[in-house]
Amino acid sequence: MSVPTLSQHDVEALRKDTPGVGQLIHFNNAGTGLALAPSLNAVKHHLDLEARLGGYEAAAHASAGMDAFYSSLAALIGSKPHEIAYVENATRAWDMAFYGIDFREGDRIVTGRAEYVSNYVAFLQMKRRKGIEIDIVEDDENGQIDLKGVKAAIGARTRLIALTHIPTFSGLINPAEDVGEIARAANVLYLLDACQSAGQIPVNVGEIGCDILSGTGRKYLRGPRGTGFLYVSDAVLDQLDPPFIDLQAANWIDETSYELVPHARRFETWERYVAGQIGLGVAVDYALGYGMERIGNRVCALGAQLRSELSGLTDVTVHDKGQRKGGIVTFTVAGETPVQTKARLSAAQINVSVSTASSARIDLPHRNLDAVVRASVHAFNTETEIATFVKATGNLT
Numbered sequence: 155m156s157v158p159t160l161s162q163h164d165v166e167a168l169r170k171d172t173p174g175v176g177q178l179i180h181f182n183n184a185g186t187g188l189a190l191a192p193s194l195n196a197v198k199h200h201l202d203l204e205a206r207l208g209g210y211e212a213a214a215h216a217s218a219g220m221d222a223f224y225s226s227l228a229a230l231i232g233s234k235p236h237e238i239a240y241v242e243n244a245t246r247a248w249d250m251a252f253y254g255i256d257f258r259e260g261d262r263i264v265t266g267r268a269e270y271v272s273n274y275v276a277f278l279q280m281k282r283r284k285g286i287e288i289d290i291v292e293d294d295e296n297g298q299i300d301l302k303g304v305k306a307a308i309g310a311r312t313r314l315i316a317l318t319h320i321p322t323f324s325g326l327i328n329p330a331e332d333v334g335e336i337a338r339a340a341n342v343l344y345l346l347d348a349c350q351s352a353g354q355i356p357v358n359v360g361e362i363g364c365d366i367l368s369g370t371g372r373k374y375l376r377g378p379r380g381t382g383f384l385y386v387s388d389a390v391l392d393q394l395d396p397p398f399i400d401l402q403a404a405n406w407i408d409e410t411s412y413e414l415v416p417h418a419r420r421f422e423t424w425e426r427y428v429a430g431q432i433g434l435g436v437a438v439d440y441a442l443g444y445g446m447e448r449i450g451n452r453v454c455a456l457g458a459q460l461r462s463e464l465s466g467l468t469d470v471t472v473h474d475k476g477q478r479k480g481g482i483v484t485f486t487v488a489g490e491t492p493v494q495t496k497a498r499l500s501a502a503q504i505n506v507s508v509s510t511a512s513s514a515r516i517d518l519p520h521r522n523l524d525a526v527v528r529a530s531v532h533a534f535n536t537e538t539e540i541a542t543f544v545k546a547t548g549n550l551t
Contacts, residue, residue: 157451158445158447158448158451159448159451159452159455160444160448160449160451160452160533164444164448165452165533165534165536168444168533168534169534169536171190171191171192171440172188172189172190172191172534173189173191173194174188174189175188175534177503178503178504178505179503179504179505179535179539179542179543180505180532180535181504181505181506181529181530181531181535181539181543182505182506182507182528182529182530183373183374183376183481183530183531183532184322184350184373184374184481184482184507184528184530185373185507185528185530186372186373186379187353187372187373187374187375187376187377187532188376188532188534189376190376190377190437190440192436192437192440193376193377193378193433193434193436193437193440194378194433196219196429196432196433196436197378197429197430197432197433198429200212200216200219200428200429200432200433201429203215203216204428204429209428212428213428216428216432219431219432219435220428220431220432220435222435222439223238223240223431223432223434223435223438224236224238224240226435226438226439226442227383227385227434227435227438229438229442230352230357230438230441230442230446231348231352231357231358231359231367231369231385232357232358232359232360232361233359233360233385233387234388236388236417236418236419237385237386237387237388237391237417237418238383238384238385238418239383239384239385239386239418239419239420239421239422240381240382240383240422240426240431240434241368241382241383241384241421241422242380242381242382242426242427243370243372243380243381243382244347244349244368244369244370244382245272245368245382246382247368247369247382247383247384247421248272248273248276248345248347248368248384249276249397250384250396250397250421251345251366251368251384251386251394251421252273252276252280252314252316252345253276253280253397254394254395254396254397254421255313255314255343255393255394256395257280257284257286257313258284258286258313259284259285259286260285260286260287260311261284261286261287261311261312261313261314262286262287262288262289262309262311262312262313263277263280263286263287263288263289263312263313263314263315263316264289264291264304264307264308264312264314264315264316264342265277265288265289265290265291265315265316265317266290266291266292266293266299266304266317266318266328267290267291267292267293267299267516267517267520268299268317268318268321268324268326268328268517269316269317269318269321269347269516270318270321270322270347270349270513270514271512271513271514271515273316273318273347274515274516277316286313287311289307289312290516291303291304291307293475296475296476296477297324297326297475297476297477298326298327298328298329298475298476298477298478299317299328299329299333301329301332301333301336304333304336305336305340308336308340308342312340312342313342313343314342314343314344314345315333315336315337315342315343315344315345316345316347317330317333317344317345317346317347318346318347318349318350319346319347319348319350319351319357320348320349320350320351320354320355320480320482321350321514321517322349322350322482322509322513322514322528323484323509323513323514323517323518323526323528324473324474324475324476324482324484324517325457325461325474325475325476325479325480325481325482325483325484326474326475326476326478326479326480327351327355327476327478327479327480328476329477329478330346330351330362330364331361331362331363333363334361334362334363334364335363337363337364337365338363343365343366343390343393344363344364344365344366345364345365345366345367345368346362346364346366346367346368347367347368348367348368348369349368349369349370349373350373350374350480350482351369351374351480352369352370352373352374352375353373353374353375353376353441353446353449354373354374354449354450354453354480354481354532355446355450355453355454355480356446356447356450357369357446359385359387364385364387365386365387365389365390366384366385366386366387366390366394367384367385368382368383368384368385369382369383369384369385370382370383371383371430371433371434371437374453374481374532375434375437375438375441376437376440376441376532377430377433377434377436377437377438378427378429378430378433378434378437379430380427380430381427381430381431381433381434383434384418384421385418386418386421391416391417391418391420396414396420396421399412399414399420400423400424401424402415402419402422402423402424403415403419403420403421403422403423404420444533449533450480452533453480453481453531453532453533454479454480454481456481456531456532456533456535456537456540457479457480457481457482457483457531458479459537459540460483460529460531460540460543460544461474461479461483463540463541463544464483464485464544464547467544467547467548468548469487469488469489469548470485470486470487470488470547470548471485471486471488472484472485473485473486473521473523473526481530481531481532482528482529482530483528483529483530483531484509484526484527484528484529485526485527485529485547486523486525486526486527487527487547491525492508492509492510492525492526492527493508493525495527495547496508496527498546499543499546499547502546504542504543504546506527506528506529506530507527507528507530508525508526508527508528509525509526509528510524510525511523511524511525529543
C-alpha cells in the first residue's frame with residue numbers, strides 16, 4: 155500500500171505560492187515558515203482595508219474571515235470551533251492555560267527532556283511562587299520520553315503532564331498519543347505544546363487525548379508572525395481560570411460581578427492582530443487543501459533524506475533522537491562552531507538556525523552539546539535543495 159504524499163505537481167504548486175524559493179534555500183521552517191502568498195495577500199488586503207476604512211470598521215467588514223479562523227483551526231486539529239482561542243503567539247497561548255491552573259504547594263508536574271525554555275522557566279517560576287515540584291522523565295532507549303517513566307512518575311499530587319510534541323532542538327516526534335492514554339487513565343490534566351508539530355505532521359486532539367494544546371502560526375503553518383492559537387477541551391474548561399481577562403473574555407454583569415464567556419475565547423483579549431487572524435485562517439485552509447497526512451509524509455521523508463545524506467559526510471555528526479523523526483535535522487560540523495556553520499551557509503543563500511544550550515538546559519547539556527545547527531525542511535523544499543545543502547555543508551574549504 156503506497157504512502158499518501160504530495161505529487162511533483164503539488165510541490166511545484168507549493169513553490170509557486172512561495173515567493174521566497176526563487177531567492178534562497180529556506181531550511182529554517184522551524185523558526186519561521188517561508189511566507190505563503192495566499193496568506194500574505196490576505197494580510198495585505200486587510201491592512202489596506204484598515205487604511206481605507208479604519209481599524210474597527212475594517213474588522214466589522216471582515217467578521218466572516220475572522221469567524222472562519224475558528225472553524226479552520228478546529229478542522230486542523232480535530233476539535234470544535236468554540237474550543238479554539240486566537241492568541242498572539244504560541245508561548246502566550248501556552249501561558250494562558252498553564253497560569254490558569256490553580257496550583258497548590260506540593261503539586262507536581264510531569265515533563266520530559268524535550269521541554270522548551272519558555273515552558274520550563276514557567277515551571278520554575280511556579281515552583282518559586284507556589285512550591286510545586288517538577289518531575290523530569292528520562293528518555294527511553296530511542297531518545298523519546300519514556301512511557302514507563304511517565305506512568306511511574308504519576309502520583310497522588312500530580313497535577314499536570316506537560317509535553318512538547320516536537321522539540322525545537324531535535325528531529326524527535328514524541329509519542330503524544332501514548333502519553334494521552336496514560337493521562338486519561340490517571341485522570342491527570344494533559345498540556346501539549348504543538349508549536350513545531352502543527353502544520354508539520356497531522357495533529358488530532360481526539361486521537362492524542364490532550365486536554366489543552368498550544369500552537370503558532372508562523373512556523374510550519376506558514377501564517378503571519380504574531381499569531382497563535384490555544385485549544386482547551388470543553389471537559390476541562392472550568393478547571394482553568396484565565397490569568398487575566400478583559401471584555402473579550404468576560405461579561406461585566408453589574409458593578410460588582412462578571413462572568414467568563416462559556417467557551418475558549420475566555421483566553422483571548424479583545425484587541426488583536428486582525429489581519430494576522432485572517433491570514434492564519436487562510437494558511438490553515440491552504441494546508442488542509444493539500445491534506446496534512448500528505449504534507450506530513452513529505453516533510454518526514456525529506457527530513458529522513460537530509461539526515462541520511464548528512465550522516466554520510468565525514469565531518470558531520472547528526473544529533474537527532476527518537477523512534478519517530480520529522481523534518482527538523484540537527485547536526486554539528488567538526489572544526490567549526492554551529493554559529494560558524496550557519497554563517498557559512500548563509501553566505502551561500504541557505505537559511506538555517508542554531509539551537510543553543512540556553513534554550514535546552516535539560517537536554518543539550520545532558521548530551522554534552524553546547525549548540526547544534528538546526529536545518530528544518532518543509533513540503534515545498536526539494537530533493538535538489540537537499541543535495542545543494544549537503545554539498546555546501548561539507549565544503550569546508
